[in-house]
Amino acid sequence: MFSLLHGLWNHVFSKTEFRVLILGVHKAGKTTLLEKLKSIYLKGEGLPHDRIGPTVGLNIRRIEDANVKLVFWDLGGQPGLRTIWEKYYDEAHAIVYVIDSASASTFEDAKSALEKVLRHEDLQEAPLLIFANKQDLPAAVREEELDRHLHLKEFDERPYMFVAGSAFDG
Numbered sequence: 001m002f003s004l005l006h007g008l009w010n011h012v013f014s015k016t017e018f019r020v021l022i023l024g025v026h027k028a029g030k031t032t033l034l035e036k037l038k039s040i041y042l043k044g045e046g047l048p049h050d051r052i053g054p055t056v057g058l059n060i061r062r063i064e065d066a067n068v069k070l071v072f073w074d075l076g077g078q079p080g081l082r083t084i085w086e087k088y089y090d091e092a093h094a095i096v097y098v099i100d101s102a103s104a105s106t107f108e109d110a111k112s113a114l115e116k117v118l119r120h121e122d123l124q125e126a127p128l129l130i131f132a133n134k135q136d137l138p139a140a141v142r143e144e145e146l147d148r149h150l151h152l153k154e155f156d157e158r159p160y161m162f163v164a165g166s167a168f169d170g
Contacts (some may be wrong), residue, residue: 027103112141
């Protein structure tokens with residue numbers, strides 16, 4: 001009887017957990033995006049912008065809402081740190097790829113890193129959200145132009161979505 005009640009309790013009150021990778025090249029705004037998400041969903045608990053530094057390794061944040069628990073893995077984007085990305089692929093359910101849309105000089109590097117991610121066998125089923133960050137800056141390119149730079153249609157048949165915005169001001 002106890003095991004039946006325990007199973008019912010777990011079913012009713014358990015939360016489905018999804019692990020989401022936040023990837024992108026150095027200084028794209030990955031950690032700023034994560035802190036903005038935290039401040040929105042955890043009601044003001046994100047770090048202030050002046051305290052966010054470059055990620056060396058990874059940041060892990062959990063956000064719970066309704067019956068879902070999201071675990072975000074924000075991985076450092078410096079070229080030397082990208083080699084550790086693969087260690088997290090097999091447990092990931094989705095990818096958020098952050099691009100600095102105001103820095104055209106980084107588009108080729110961002111495309112190359114994204115191609116490697118999307119071709120990895122452990123991520124073949126993972127949906128992709130491309131966050132065109134820094135849209136608040138005058139030099140930012142729009143989604144259509146960024147899509148042309150990235151040539152996403154060439155990568156694969158995976159579901160993906162572009163979202164343009166600013167991690168800084170939401």
